[in-house]
Amino acid sequence: xxxxxxxxxxxxxxxxxxxxxxxxxxxxxxxxxxxxxxxxxxxxxxxxxxxxxxxxxxxxxxxxxxxxxxxxxxxxxxxxxxxxxxxxxxxxxxxxxxxxxxxxxxxxxxxxxxxxxxxxxxxxxxxxxxxxxxxxxxxxxxxxxxxxxxxxxxxxxxxxxxxxxxxxxxxxxxxxxxxxxxxxxxxxxxxxxxxxxxxxxxxxxxxxxxxxxxxxxxxxxxxxxxxxxxxxxxxxxxxxxxxxxxxxxxxxxxxxxxxxxxxxxxxxxxxxxxxxxxxxxxxxxxxxxxxxxxxxxxxxxxxxxxxxxxxxxxxxxxxxxxxxxxxxxxxxxxxxxxxxxxxxxxxxxxxxxxxxxxxxxxxxxxxxxxxxxxxxxxxxxxxxxxxxxxxxxxxxxxxxxxxxxxxxxxxxxxxxxxxxx
Ligand code: EPZ
Numbered sequence: 001x002x003x004x005x006x007x008x009x010x011x012x013x014x015x016x017x018x019x020x021x022x023x024x025x026x027x028x029x030x031x032x033x034x035x036x037x038x039x040x041x042x043x044x045x046x047x048x049x050x051x052x053x054x055x056x057x058x059x060x061x062x063x064x065x066x067x068x069x070x071x072x073x074x075x076x077x078x079x080x081x082x083x084x085x086x087x088x089x090x091x092x093x094x095x096x097x098x099x100x101x102x103x104x105x106x107x108x109x110x111x112x113x114x115x116x117x118x119x120x121x122x123x124x125x126x127x128x129x130x131x132x133x134x135x136x137x138x139x140x141x142x143x144x145x146x147x148x149x150x151x152x153x154x155x156x157x158x159x160x161x162x163x164x165x166x167x168x169x170x171x172x173x174x175x176x177x178x179x180x181x182x183x184x185x186x187x188x189x190x191x192x193x194x195x196x197x198x199x200x201x202x203x204x205x206x207x208x209x210x211x212x213x214x215x216x217x218x219x220x221x222x223x224x225x226x227x228x229x230x231x232x233x234x235x236x237x238x239x240x241x242x243x244x245x246x247x248x249x250x251x252x253x254x255x256x257x258x259x260x261x262x263x264x265x266x267x268x269x270x271x272x273x274x275x276x277x278x279x280x281x282x283x284x285x286x287x288x289x290x291x292x293x294x295x296x297x298x299x300x301x302x303x304x305x306x307x308x309x310x311x312x313x314x315x316x317x318x319x320x321x322x323x324x325x326x327x328x329x330x331x332x333x334x335x336x337x338x339x340x341x342x343x344x345x346x347x348x349x350x351x352x353x354x355x356x357x358x359x360x361x362x363x364x365x366x367x368x369x370x371x372x373x374x375x376x377x378x379x380x381x382x383x384x385x386x387x388x389x390x391x392x393x394x395x396x397x398x399x400x401x402x403x404x405x406x407x408x409x410x411x412x413x414x415x416x417x418x419x420x421x
Contacts, residue, residue, distance in 0.1 A: 037226025
């Protein structure tokens with residue numbers, strides 16, 4: 001297994017581009033199951049999760065060609081002849097669940113392994129299944145698989161999610177676009193990645209309104225066509241690099257990102273003492289000779305503070321000049337990074353879904369282990385701010401969600417070396 005060796009102490013300085021968003025690319029790739037005409041996708045990030053999704057779709061019979069160096073995916077032929085998402089792939093990427101809606105909508109059948117939990121929580125999909133049944137699907141769960149079918153065409157329904165679910169909203173969107181009649185989905189997720197999927201579907205011929213709000217109205221159509229689409233930029237990647245600039249007291253500019261996608265995290269960075277400037281598609285942060293101030297964080301569905309940035313801000317709070325609290329309200333176990341950060345010198349203690357950071361810590365390099373995607377990113381950030389070397393194991397977690405992470409950070413002056421394992 002590869003490891004990353006991070007030598008701390010450099011103040012990051014420079015400009016890097018932001019890649020396409022993993023959490024937009026995955027549902028949009030799954031939506032290719034709905035298409036009847038050739039399609040080109042641009043700014044498809046070269047990540048493990050993306051190549052896993054491509055493999056999944058190829059196993060279903062789709063004819064795709066991916067050019068990683070151009071971040072381009074060509075969907076030549078999107079007709080499936082196999083409607084199964086096997087456990088061996090789903091266990092490595094639980095977002096595979098988003099093939100369920102499009103398979104049911106287009107082919108009336110699907111066999112998808114239950115994703116199972118992961119490090120950050122049990123990750124149930126009960127809300128997905130309940131909503132699909134409201135659209136007329138028959139769902140059976142056996143041997144760890146979801147067996148779904150729709151004898152006739154799915155039919156529109158009025159659905160209210162009892163909890164906001166990002167991939168649940170995405171599954172229902174993709175199921176409803178080809179259903180007979182209209183669907184109203186209330187308490188829908190408003191994450192920008194959901195909006196990107198909805199805009200992609202409309203460009204392919206769907207009729208979705210209320211995009212960006214918590215109530216989506218979908219008028220079912222007979223088929224979707226194809227075309228050209230550029231994936232949204234990754235706001236979580238963007239936030240991760242801005243925090244890297246803060247914790248190393250450097251000056252970092254990120255390009256290809258709309259600041260409106262990060263309103264709350266940017267406010268928190270300013271509260272932490274950073275000087276921010278931005279244009280329509282770039283953000284710059286200056287933390288040189290500034291004191292890092294603690295910021296209280298409470299994660300929430302969009303447009304609230306994103307749970308995918310909680311681990312990164314914990315690194316900032318660990319070395320800030322005072323105490324702070326981080327409340328993780330989305331997942332039940334998303335503090336796996338705390339033990340490792342404490343081993344590097346942080347002073348954080350947990351009380352249920354609350355993490356209390358004492359602050360005033362100094363990170364010292366250590367051997368640590370990544371547990372999940374964003375926790376891995378926080379270990380890198382701590383390593384950058386630490387005295388000495390940090391050796392991070394199990395970085396396959398990182399490779400799932402960050403394109404060329406060490407290349408981008410080294411371009412900013414970091415010293416990160418990948419040690420082939
Ligand atoms: C998506 O996961 C993202 N993944 C996650 O990003 C992100 O952290 C999460 O949304 C929240 O923003 C992708 O988009 C591929 P949810 P998802 O369904 O859709 C509960 C990353 O690091 N719930 O919005 O799986 C669930 O347990 C990843 O990129 C049910 O109870 O999250 C959680 O507590 C990590 N029943 C809450 O809802 C359900 O049927 C939100 O989960 C579905 C969800």
